[in-house]
Amino acid sequence: AIRMTQSPSSFSASTGDRVTITCRASQTISSYLAWYQQKPGKAPKLLIYAASTLQSGVPSRFSGSGSGTDFTLTISCLQSEDFATYFCQQYYSYPYTFGQGSKLEIK
Amino acid sequence: EVQLLESGGGLVQPGGSLTLSCAASGFTFSSYAMNWVRQAPGKGLEWVSSIRDSGGSTYYTDSVEGRFTTSRENSENTLYLQMSSLRADDTAVYYCAKGTCSGGSCAFDFWGQGTPVTVSS
Numbered sequence: 001a002i003r004m005t006q007s008p009s010s011f012s013a014s015t016g017d018r019v020t021i022t023c024r025a026s027q028t029i030s031s032y033l034a035w036y037q038q039k040p041g042k043a044p045k046l047l048i049y050a051a052s053t054l055q056s057g058v059p060s061r062f063s064g065s066g067s068g069t070d071f072t073l074t075i076s077c078l079q080s081e082d083f084a085t086y087f088c089q090q091y092y093s094y095p096y097t098f099g100q101g102s103k104l105e106i107k
Numbered sequence: 108e109v110q111l112l113e114s115g116g117g118l119v120q121p122g123g124s125l126t127l128s129c130a131a132s133g134f135t136f137s138s139y140a141m142n143w144v145r146q147a148p149g150k151g152l153e154w155v156s157s158i159r160d161s162g163g164s165t166y167y168t169d170s171v172e173g174r175f176t177t178s179r180e181n182s183e184n185t186l187y188l189q190m191s192s193l194r195a196d197d198t199a200v201y202y203c204a205k206g207t208c209s210g211g212s213c214a215f216d217f218w219g220q221g222t223p224v225t226v227s228s
Contacts, residue, residue: 043219046216055216089152091212091213092212094166095154097154101152
């Protein structure tokens with residue numbers, strides 16, 4: 001199975017900050033990479049797919065980049081509603097696998 | 108509006124069985140791959156299973172292969188997950204998710220609210 005490793009696992013930031021989360025795949029996954037946001041007690045929400053394509057309705061402050069094995073999710077100007085846990089997922093091959101999550105907390 | 112509504116979760120003894128359902132609406136169900144993802148308490152997301160739009164192909168994570176069966180009834184817009192020989196480590200919230208696919212590879216663009224499964228004596 002392809003292993004997905006996210007960093008950092010948790011971190012804090014302030015409203016208005018620019019933050020970046022990284023995701024590394026244990027082998028190449030081309031651009032078959034998605035990013036999800038999850039808030040406590042809620043289902044995950046798709047933010048980015050195909051590494052850099054913004055899902056409809058997602059604010060443009062979210063962006064994704066990368067291909068092959070190294071990917072990033074950037075939030076350009078943190079809003080209060082962005083404090084959540086973020087997961088990357090590869091869908092290049094079965095079994096699909098998720099990163100362990102990156103919890104973003106308010107500083 | 109896409110809606111996915113899971114049901115069928117609950118408390119079951121180790122070794123027992125349970126069938127989850129996911130009722131879909133707001134899209135042409137028969138045209139999309141569907142998926143099950145679970146989340147153990149306080150843990151991350153784990154992909155469980157996928158089924159192609161026609162139902163002709165199914166895929167499973169190793170830990171449930173041979174114990175879980177995913178199926179769909181396109182005429183009723185419903186996805187199923189039949190779970191047997193349940194173990195304590197199957198305890199989780201189970202989500203169904205609609206696939207958004209490119210060349211057969213799918214991200215998950217809409218999720219249900221989840222249904223909890225607890226395996227305990």
